[in-house]
Amino acid sequence: MAENGEERLINAVLQIAKALGRTDTMTEDIIKQFSDFDGRLSLDKLAVRRDPGGGGGGGGGGGGEDSVPFERTLRALDRQISHFMGLNRLIWSDSDDADKFLEAVDDLLDTIRDLDAHPAANKQLLASADELLQRCVLRLEDEFRSLIERPDAAAPPPPRGPRAYDSEESEGEEEEEEADEGEGQIPIARPVTDYDIVIDALPPGSVSDLHEIAARMVAAGFGRDCSEAYVLARRGFVEESMARLGLRPRTAEEVQAAPWAALEDEISRWIRAFQMVFRILIPSERRLCDRVFDGLAPFGDLAFAGACRAPALQLLSFADGVAAASRAPDRLFRVVDMYEVVRDLLPGLDPLFADHYSAALRAEVATVCKALGSSIRGIFMELENLIRRDPARAAVPGGGLHPITPFVSDSLFTGGFNTATHARAMDKPADASRGAGAGPAAPVDPDRPTSSLAVHIAWIMDVLERNLEAKSKIYPDPSLSCVFLLNNGRYIIQKVKDSELEVLLGDEWMRRMMARVRRWGGEYQRATWGKVVAVLHLGSAGATAATAKSMKERLRIFNNYFEEICREQSGWVAADEQVRAELRVSVLEMVLPPYRSFVGRLKGMPDAGRDKYVKYTPDDVEARINRLFEGTVKK
Incomplete structure (x- = not known):
């Protein structure tokens, strides 16, 4: 029925x-x-x-009566489609026109399929239908690009009030913008701290229209042309978005030739740009492609790869240039920062670049990550070789700070190492905090250099310490060797504390380093002042004449030792005020109490001439010790 x-x-x-x-x-x-x-x-x-019987005149040269229905259909479609082709505005600026145009395209596609399947169909009619379809596709492509590049131009302005694709947040932002305009203020973009967001670059209505166009172009056999149209329209948006991040295009050669001072600021911008592009911009582009080309694989993957590849490679080229540039130690932590950002991002790229067309881009990111890791290892190797090549030629006057110590320490500990990098680098092996002393605390993973960053640094500190110990042997006086090691060791500890690397190296490493410094201080005291204090020990002898004579001799020997030490060590150096104060306090605590006791005991002797042997009062001894380690000329 x-x-x-x-x-x-x-x-x-x-x-x-x-x-x-x-x-x-x-x-x-x-x-x-x-x-x-x-x-x-x-x-x-x-x-x-x-025309149920196929009657009527057969146009088109010999198609037979079967061609008549197709011919009339094509003529009707040609008139309808030509009407839309003649519009001087976007077809999609009128939703009714857009629906009718798509319907005409669908009818044309159905007619072409029927002509292909009809054995008696006129080939010239099929050629005419194909030509008409190509005209439709060209117009669809223009409309497609216009909807992407100028989505607002494809439809009349929406009325005031909530739009279909506005969220509550966007309405709130609009109210804030209106309030700012009323106050005459210029809105300022806030820094991005949360990268777990997606940008909807086009309103949902435009996305739906784009999908309808893409479906017709794919059905017509022009899916690749549709993908290319998408790439041409969207690549400019991606590139413009990158330009707004403040990073200008640079080749790897330009990066390698640039001065490091200029690159440091650019690396900071690169890190922010890399996170914005790979955490927000590219995922948003992936989402848009998936919606526009929903069910139209592989053309969505092709469009996504084409739109994102060139801008992404621009970022990777900069990182590749930094990785291949000089491996000077002062570049270490800037390269570490770049490596950390790329390494942390890699797992999140797998779902984005899982398709055949963009898998190569994921491989490019992995390659750059390895290059940065190799650069980090190279910097450590260069620093280690530099330390080992520094010979023990001449002793530093007064046992002061050797130039190699601040050079290495400043290279490692003043490189802008920040708290975020601390957190990422704290995934070091469990025994990475063994510290220096017997080589690396744990094997270094060549593919994850910052996972063993503490091991690398502890090993460099061990190499430096061994180098300093070799240099300390140049000094003929063992006491001065200890002062030299004490000065350089304290400098390293202070640098670690100032750079907050104590957290990275661990408490155990710090305790071991401080124990070495205390040992060197103790060895200095024993080597220098041990014989002085030994002279003052009288044993259990009583206050006899023989004892009094012995005490006078001991006091004479003490005076000689004390004057010789003060004269010699007046030219010795303490690296900073804290080291100088600690050395003086330790000497005073060792010498002054036994000297006070000795002098007091001598003055209790029944000898009228005892005072002439006391050349230095306890206050004089304290004053002379407090003038040590000033680095003055010997007298």
């Missing part, structure tokens, strides 16, 4: 068209109007029912 009802409807339409149409053209126009009004009245059905 449904079929009989549809047949009666079609017959009624044909009768009306025949009665009103004074010419074939007018009849076909009337039929087309009915077809637009009701989906059941397709042009093909009406054409077949109008």
Whole structure:
């Protein structure tokens, strides 16, 4: 019954068209109007029912009577499509026109499929249909690009008030913008701290229209052209977004030739740009491609790879240039920062670059990550070789700070190492905090250099310490060797504390280093002042004449030792005020109490001439010790 009802409807339409149409053209126009009004009245059905036996003149040169319905359908479609082609505005600026144009394209595709399947169809008709389809595709491509580049131009401005694609947050932002404009203020973009966001670059309505166009172009066999149109339209947006991040394009060669001072600031911008592009911009582009080309694989993957590849490679080229540049030690932590950002990002790229077309880009990111890791290892190796190559030629006057110590320490501990890097680098092996002393605390993973960053640094500190110990042997006086090691060791400890690397190296490393410094201080005291204090020890002898004579001799020896030490060590150096104060206090605590006791005991002797042997009062001894380690000329 449904079929009989549809047949009666079609017959009624044909009768009306025949009665009103004074010419074939007018009849076909009337039929087309009915077809637009009701989906059941397709042009093909009406054409077949109008010429059930294939009668009528066969245009197009020998197609036979079977070609007549197709010919009339194509003529009707050509007139309808030509109407849209002649518009001087975007078809999608009117939703009704867009729907009718898509319907005409669908009818044309159905007609072409029928012509392909019809054995008696006229080949010239098929060629005409293909030509008409190409015209449609060109217009679809133009509309497609316009919807991407100028989505607002494809539709009249929306009325004031909430839009269909506005969220509550966007409405709140709009109110804030209006309030700012009313106050005459210029809105300032806030720094991005949360990268777990997605940008909707196009409104949902435009995305839906783009999907409809893409589906027709793919159905027509022009899916790759649609992908290329997407790339041409979106690549400019991605590149402009990158330009707003403040990073100008540089080749790897330009990066290697640039002075390091200029690169340091650019690396900071690069880190922010890299996170913005790979955590926000590219995921947002992936989401847009998936929506526009939903169900149209692999053309969405092709469009995504084409839109993102060039801008992403620009960022990677900069990192590659930094990795291949000089491996000077002062570059270490800037390269570490870059490596950390890329390494942390790699796992999140797997779902983004899982398809065949963008897998190569994921491989490029992994390659750059390895290059940065290799650069870090190279910097450590260069620093180690530099320390080992520094010979023990001449002793530093007064046992002061050797130039190699601040050079290495400043290279490692003043490189802008920040708290975020601390947190990432704290995944070091469990025994990485063993510290220096017997080589690396744990094997270094060549693919994850910062996982063993503490091991690297502890090993460099061990190499430096061994180098300093070799240099300390140049001094003929063992006491001065100890002062030299004490000065340099304290400098290293202070640098670690100032740079907050104590957290990275661990408490155990710090305790071991401080124990070495205390040992060197103790060795200095024993080597220098041990014999002085030994002279003052009287044992258990009583206050006899023989004892008094012995005490006078001991006091004479003490005076000689004390004067010689003060004269010699007046030219010795303490690296800073704290080291100087600690050395003086330790000497005073060792010497002054036994000397006070000795002098007091001597003065208690029954000898009128005892005072002439006391050349230095305890206050004099304290004053002389407090003038040590000033680095003055010997007297």
